[in-house]
Amino acid sequence: MALTAGPRPPNSVAAMATAEILTQSGTLELPEALPLDCGQSLPGTQIAYETYGTLDAARGNAVMICHATTGDQHVASTNPRTGKAGWWQRMVGPGLPIDTNRMFVICANVLGGCLGSTGPASPGPDGAPWAMRFPVITIRDMVRAHVALLDHLGIDRLAAVVGGSMGGMQALSLAANWPGRVDKVLAIACTAAMPAQNIAFQEVGRQAIMADPDWQQGAYYGTGKAPDAGLSVARMAAHITYLSEASMHEKFGRRLQNRDAKAFGFDADFQVESYLRHQGVTFTTRFDANSYLYITRAMSYFDLVEEKFGDPGAGLLADVFTGTQSRFCVVSFDSDWLYPTPESRKIAHALNAAGAPVSFMELSAPFGHDSFLLDVPALDRVIAGFLG
Amino acid sequence: MALTAGPRPPNSVAAMATAEILTQSGTLELPEALPLDCGQSLPGTQIAYETYGTLDAARGNAVMICHATTGDQHVASTNPRTGKAGWWQRMVGPGLPIDTNRMFVICANVLGGCLGSTGPASPGPDGAPWAMRFPVITIRDMVRAHVALLDHLGIDRLAAVVGGSMGGMQALSLAANWPGRVDKVLAIACTAAMPAQNIAFQEVGRQAIMADPDWQQGAYYGTGKAPDAGLSVARMAAHITYLSEASMHEKFGRRLQNRDAKAFGFDADFQVESYLRHQGVTFTTRFDANSYLYITRAMSYFDLVEEKFGDPGAGLLADVFTGTQSRFCVVSFDSDWLYPTPESRKIAHALNAAGAPVSFMELSAPFGHDSFLLDVPALDRVIAGFLG
Numbered sequence: 001m002a003l004t005a006g007p008r009p010p011n012s013v014a015a016m017a018t019a020e021i022l023t024q025s026g027t028l029e030l031p032e033a034l035p036l037d038c039g040q041s042l043p044g045t046q047i048a049y050e051t052y053g054t055l056d057a058a059r060g061n062a063v064m065i066c067h068a069t070t071g072d073q074h075v076a077s078t079n080p081r082t083g084k085a086g087w088w089q090r091m092v093g094p095g096l097p098i099d100t101n102r103m104f105v106i107c108a109n110v111l112g113g114c115l116g117s118t119g120p121a122s123p124g125p126d127g128a129p130w131a132m133r134f135p136v137i138t139i140r141d142m143v144r145a146h147v148a149l150l151d152h153l154g155i156d157r158l159a160a161v162v163g164g165s166m167g168g169m170q171a172l173s174l175a176a177n178w179p180g181r182v183d184k185v186l187a188i189a190c191t192a193a194m195p196a197q198n199i200a201f202q203e204v205g206r207q208a209i210m211a212d213p214d215w216q217q218g219a220y221y222g223t224g225k226a227p228d229a230g231l232s233v234a235r236m237a238a239h240i241t242y243l244s245e246a247s248m249h250e251k252f253g254r255r256l257q258n259r260d261a262k263a264f265g266f267d268a269d270f271q272v273e274s275y276l277r278h279q280g281v282t283f284t285t286r287f288d289a290n291s292y293l294y295i296t297r298a299m300s301y302f303d304l305v306e307e308k309f310g311d312p313g314a315g316l317l318a319d320v321f322t323g324t325q326s327r328f329c330v331v332s333f334d335s336d337w338l339y340p341t342p343e344s345r346k347i348a349h350a351l352n353a354a355g356a357p358v359s360f361m362e363l364s365a366p367f368g369h370d371s372f373l374l375d376v377p378a379l380d381r382v383i384a385g386f387l388g
Numbered sequence: 389m390a391l392t393a394g395p396r397p398p399n400s401v402a403a404m405a406t407a408e409i410l411t412q413s414g415t416l417e418l419p420e421a422l423p424l425d426c427g428q429s430l431p432g433t434q435i436a437y438e439t440y441g442t443l444d445a446a447r448g449n450a451v452m453i454c455h456a457t458t459g460d461q462h463v464a465s466t467n468p469r470t471g472k473a474g475w476w477q478r479m480v481g482p483g484l485p486i487d488t489n490r491m492f493v494i495c496a497n498v499l500g501g502c503l504g505s506t507g508p509a510s511p512g513p514d515g516a517p518w519a520m521r522f523p524v525i526t527i528r529d530m531v532r533a534h535v536a537l538l539d540h541l542g543i544d545r546l547a548a549v550v551g552g553s554m555g556g557m558q559a560l561s562l563a564a565n566w567p568g569r570v571d572k573v574l575a576i577a578c579t580a581a582m583p584a585q586n587i588a589f590q591e592v593g594r595q596a597i598m599a600d601p602d603w604q605q606g607a608y609y610g611t612g613k614a615p616d617a618g619l620s621v622a623r624m625a626a627h628i629t630y631l632s633e634a635s636m637h638e639k640f641g642r643r644l645q646n647r648d649a650k651a652f653g654f655d656a657d658f659q660v661e662s663y664l665r666h667q668g669v670t671f672t673t674r675f676d677a678n679s680y681l682y683i684t685r686a687m688s689y690f691d692l693v694e695e696k697f698g699d700p701g702a703g704l705l706a707d708v709f710t711g712t713q714s715r716f717c718v719v720s721f722d723s724d725w726l727y728p729t730p731e732s733r734k735i736a737h738a739l740n741a742a743g744a745p746v747s748f749m750e751l752s753a754p755f756g757h758d759s760f761l762l763d764v765p766a767l768d769r770v771i772a773g774f775l776g
Binding site: 037038039132135136193194195196197199200201203204206207208210211212213229230232233236237240243245248249251252253254262264265266268269270272273276277280293297300301303312337340 | 425426427520523524581582583584585587588589591592594595596598599600601617618620621624625628631633636637639640641642650652653654656657658660661664665668681685688689691700725728
């Protein structure tokens with residue numbers, strides 16, 4: 001049974017790839033500043049990652065998994081901060097759809113994150129935390145860091161890149177901007193350009209954080225205070241969007257929390273209120289508020305056409321994929337109202353128009369946007385089948 | 389042309405009803421404490437209201453309009469606080485679907501509100517604002533205040549009660565709990581029991597307010613501070629739920645606000661961000677945060693079966709309407725995801741099962757939940773036709 005090793009010092013990966021243990025943690029420190037879409041370069045960039053399985057001699061069995069907004073690199077191993085199982089433990093492992101007996105799985109904490117990769121909580125050039133001096137990053141910047149990691153691991157071409165939600169955007173961005181670097185692209189429950197409604201929800205989350213006086217213009221590190229109240233509200237609002245109305249009805253309905261009757265007060269009378277408050281509070285124990293600002297900003301900014309051509313009006317989505325050598329699989333869920341099926345259909349149509357091989361499936365699952373993380377056997381079959 | 393008179397002293401209504409002007413403001417002070425569902429009674433209750441048109445000699449042409457969460461009594465006259473036109477000016481007036489040439493229209497600020505009716509900002513028995521000492525109220529309590537107003541106006545039976553969203557809940561509650569008091573009931577874009585997802589959004593709004601240190605446990609009156617930041621976030625989150633994804637896409641898309649390119653910062657780059665921030669900030673100039681807490685609490689609590697039988701499991705929705713003498717019209721909008729058509733269909737089915745005359749229509753309109761307030765000619769025709 002593979003065990004998760006503790007964090008390694010930067011650039012410990014060479015030792016790791018040849019090690020016999022199946023699960024390993026690494027932190028890469030980039031030797032040069034990372035160029036960013038905003039025009040700045042980020043010095044001292046660290047990329048924290050996990051790998052599972054063994055890279056084969058031809059270096060051809062690597063699968064990169066890209067995590068979602070508040071995910072992390074612990075895709076199939078215990079998260080050391082929370083003590084919880086990996087977020088896709090059901091999908092990644094020996095004999096599972098992403099089979100670590102055959103594949104070498106890589107998952108890196110995104111740039112801007114707070115689980116080991118460089119983000120606003122990391123020390124800047126002057127040794128003090130970047131805080132809001134951290135440059136505003138994009139989805140492509142996150143992918144640029146992933147590509148640097150692949151370079152470091154000596155992986156010229158991924159067998160596949162897989163991601164749901166923000167992870168799907170990274171997968172598409174990798175395929176579009178580094179077309180030679182990946183064979184199969186599996187984009188789940190995502191979009192090629194963030195829709196207005198999602199931008200709106202992301203803005204609410206940011207405003208909730210920035211409205212909290214403990215945010216202190218982002219310079220809360222070391223003050224003993226953090227905008228936990230604002231971050232909690234942001235998480236509560238976002239969490240609703242990850243579920244479906246039907247699943248909330250099924251899971252909570254109007255059931256009361258540990259009481260027989262309404263209390264005629266402002267405590268959490270309903271289970272759904274108690275659940276949401278719990279989601280909000282526990283989130284603050286594992287996530288940095290400034291990371292939440294930067295990551296949601298990157299999502300709001302995401303537009304594949306703009307990434308590729310510098311202007312959102314400078315081309316069609318199909319043009320982004322012209323000449324691609326990748327094969328694509330695009331998946332949506334019928335109960336997902338945050339990244340609904342039409343967003344995936346647009347991607348599939350564009351890929352078709354570009355002449356790329358693409359299969360597109362809307363799966364039926366009751367859990368809303370979170371379906372990609374939950375028990376949806378149809379998704380397991382799609383992933384296993386597509387990765388082969 | 390009718391002009392809005394200024395606020396009148398309490399109990400000025402008798403003079404008003406016989407006046408020749410078509411639009412009049414009044415404030416009723418109830419002579420006795422108002423009994424509430426929580427078991428308490430509210431002393432000194434004031435009910436601020438507007439009327440339009442003239443009550444006929446038989447007192448049979450009265451139509452009560454119930455306003456939504458953040459609405460007010462200024463349904464067809466300029467709101468003195470904002471200087472803006474009445475919120476349903478397009479629907480209520482001479483020759484309009486709710487025709488003030490023939491009908492005597494009444495609209496009261498809800499109990500718990502902040503536009504003249506008694507709410508948490510009103511002085512309590514000790515002369516200081518109630519703040520969070522204000523009792524938690526229900527939709528039925530709001531209706532109880534409306535019924536007291538009808539008693540005072542000498543109106544035994546309304547020709548109709550009309551409301552959208554929370555106004556629709558009041559209309560249903562009036563019909564269910566005071567079955568002899570209304571002939572026609574028009575309930576638009578509402579529910580008979582608040583669904584879990586809506587409770588969740590309401591809870592996010594309340595938590596945003598209560599997370600703001602300037603809320604001061606609700607005792608912010610007279611301190612020179614108010615939880616404007618929290619209230620603004622609450623409004624932003626709620627506002628998204630009032631629109632449809634399609635209407636947000638149509639109205640804003642990913643268009644930038646007064647700039648040619650993304651600023652790589654946290655200002656409002658996108659029009660939708662700027663719009664939402666504006667909605668949040670302006671809301672704080674017209675609404676009291678504690679009122680928002682109490683009114684959304686009343687909505688979360690709303691369950692017609694529980695209102696009628698004291699327990700949500702003590703009967704069917706159809707039982708609520710057994711023996712009703714009212715006629716009903718239930719309307720939903722196909723783009724409304726906050727109070728979607730199945731919620732209205734449940735009401736219609738229950739009314740059918742109770743043997744009540746009911747017509748049920750899902751109207752096609754692009755504006756989401758807000759469709760009932762906007763330019764939807766089909767709704768005009770439905771209302772004009774139903775009211776006759």
